[in-house]
Structures are given as C-alpha cells and as structure tokens.
Amino acid sequence: DIQMTQSPSSLSASVGDRVTITCRASQGIRNDLDWYQQKPGKAPKRLIYTASSLQRGVPSRFSGSGSGTEFTLTISSLQPEDFATYYCLQHNSYPRTFGQGTKVEIK
Amino acid sequence: EVQLVESGGGLVKPGGSLRLSCAASGFTFSSYNMNWVRQAPGKGLEWVSLISTSSSYIYYADSVKGRFTISRDNAKNSLYLQMNSLRAEDTAVYYCVREVVDRDGYNFDHWGQGILVTVSS
Numbered sequence: 348d349i350q351m352t353q354s355p356s357s358l359s360a361s362v363g364d365r366v367t368i369t370c371r372a373s374q375g376i377r378n379d380l381d382w383y384q385q386k387p388g389k390a391p392k393r394l395i396y397t398a399s400s401l402q403r404g405v406p407s408r409f410s411g412s413g414s415g416t417e418f419t420l421t422i423s424s425l426q427p428e429d430f431a432t433y434y435c436l437q438h439n440s441y442p443r444t445f446g447q448g449t450k451v452e453i454k
Numbered sequence: 455e456v457q458l459v460e461s462g463g464g465l466v467k468p469g470g471s472l473r474l475s476c477a478a479s480g481f482t483f484s485s486y487n488m489n490w491v492r493q494a495p496g497k498g499l500e501w502v503s504l505i506s507t508s509s510s511y512i513y514y515a516d517s518v519k520g521r522f523t524i525s526r527d528n529a530k531n532s533l534y535l536q537m538n539s540l541r542a543e544d545t546a547v548y549y550c551v552r553e554v555v556d557r558d559g560y561n562f563d564h565w566g567q568g569i570l571v572t573v574s575s
Contacts, residue, residue, distance in 0.1 A: 348516060381559065383499075390549070390565035391499065397559050434499055438560045441504070441513035448498035 349373050349437055353446025359454040366422040368449045370435035375415045379439035382411055382420045385448075386431045394433075395420060425451070456480040456564045458550045463569035470540050470573070476533040476550030476566055484508075484528035487553040489562065490535050492546035492571075500546070503535065504553070518544075540573045547571075 350373040360366050370380065378398035383391040393402050395411035398418055408423045422429055430453055435446040462474040474490070490502040503514045503524040512524055523536040533550055550566040 379559075381561075383562070385499070391562065393561050393563070396561065400558065402558075402561075432498075436499075436501075436562075442515045443501040443504070443513075445499045445501060 348442055349376060349440060349444055351435055351437055351444045351446040353435055353449055355449060356447060357450040357452060359452050360425050361454045362425055362427060364425045364454075366425050366429075366451060368420045368433055368435075370413075370418045370420075370446045372416045372418075372437060372439075376437050376439035378414045379437055380411075380413070380418050381436045381438065382409075383434045383436060384429075384431045385434065391434065422451075427453075456552065458552065458564060458566035460548065460550050460566045460569035463548065463571045465572045465574065466540055467575050468541060468573055471536070471538045472540065472571060474535040474537065474548055474550075474569060474571070478531045478533065478550075478552075481552070483526075483531040487555065488526060488533045489551040489553055490524060490533075491549045491551050491562070491565075492544075493549070493568075494543075494546040497546075502548070505533070537571070540571075542573050545571060545573050 352371045380398045382395040385391040394405050394409050399411045410421050432448050432450045434448050457479045459477045466472050489504045492500050505512050505524045521539045525534045547568040549568045551562045552564040554561045554563045
C-alpha cells in the first residue's frame with residue numbers, strides 16, 4: 348500500500364503569508380495526487396487535481412507541484428478564508444490514501 | 455440538487471455489527487462510483503471503500519478488509535456499508551461520497567453530512 352506522509356501537521360501563519368505544505372508518497376505515484384481543503388463542520392472540497400491543475404472556481408493563489416514521490420501545495424498569499432485543514436489524496440492505486448492533514452491556523 | 459443522506463449509525467459494543475445506509479437523490483445514482491470515507495473524532499480523513507457503478511469492482515482499506523462489506527442497490531438509489539467485528543478504532547463519522555471520473559481525474563465532489571459510529575463497551 349502507498350503511504351502518504353504530509354508535513355507539517357500544523358502551522359501558524361498570518362494573512363498575506365506564503366504557505367507551503369508537502370506530501371511524500373512511499374512509492375512513485377506519477378502525478379496521481381489531489382489536494383483537498385476542509386473547514387470545520389464542512390465537507391472537504393478539491394482544490395488541486397493531478398498534482399498541479401487548479402479546480403475550477405478555486406482562487407489562483409492556490410497552486411500545486413510535484414511528481415513521483417514529492418508534492419507541494421502552495422498558498423501564495425494567505426487569506427482569512429484559507430484557515431482550514433488541508434489533505435493530500437493519492438489515487439494512483441487502491442487502497443487510496445490521504446495524508447494526515449495540515450491544519451493552517453491564524454498567528 | 456445532489457443529496458446524500460447517511461443513516462444507521464449509533465453506539466455498538468466491540469465485536470458488534472452495524473449497517474450504514476446512504477440514500478442518494480438528485481442525480482443518476484447508477485452512473486457514479488461511490489465511496490465511504492471516515493473521520494475519527496479530531497483526526498484526519500481515512501478512505502474506507504469504493505464500489506463501482508455496477509458493483510463490478512470493489513476495494514477496501516486494509517484496516518477494514520475482511521470486516522466491512524460495501525454494496526449498492528441502484529434500483530433503490532442506495533449505498534450500504536455492513537460493518538462487522540467492530541473495534542474501538544472504528545469510531546468515526548462515516549461519510550458517503552460520490553466520485554466523478556472525467557478528464558479532470560477523480561473528484562470526491564459530493565459528501566453526505568456524515569453519521570457517527572461509536573464503538574464502546
């Protein structure tokens with residue numbers, strides 16, 4: 348099974364900061380990785396698909412990169428509505444696996 | 455409007471069984487793969503299982519394989535999860551999740567509100 352190691356588990360940042368979250372796969376998964384955002388009490392929503400494609404309707408301050416085993420989600424200028432928990436999800440093979448999540452909190 | 459409504463959760467003793475249901479409406483249920491995803495209290499998301507449109511392929515997380523069984527009834531627009539030999543670590547909110555597969559890959563685009571399963575003596 349493919350393990351997804353996400354880091355950091357939490358971070359504190361200010362509005363306007365650049366934020367980077369990393370996911371590492373235990374084996375190569377090409378670009379079969381998505382990023383989801385979850386706000387408290389809400390269902391997750393997809394931000395990025397196939398590692399670097401921006402979901403329609405998602406602000407361009409979100410971007411994704413990587414291939415193989417190393418992936419990053421970057422928020423170029425953190426906005427108040429971005430405080431949430433972020434998860435990577437690999438869909439290269441079953442069982443699908445999420446990263447452990449990164450909680451982005453207000454500094 | 456797409457709606458996914460879970461039911462069947464509750465408190466069960468370790469070793470017990472429970473059957474979750476998900477009633478789907480607002481879309482052609484038989485055209486979509488369906489998933490169960492769970493989230494333990496205060497923890498992250500864990501994918502549990504997938505069933506394809508015609509039940510021709512089914513996958514499970516290692517943590518539930520051999521204990522949980524996913525199924526669907528396309529005539530009733532319903533998804534199920536039979537959970538046997540329940541453990542304390544199965545305590546979680548269980549979400550019914552629709553999956554869209556298109557040129558943009560795989561998208562868990564609609565989630566139910568979730569149903570709490572608590573395994574405790």
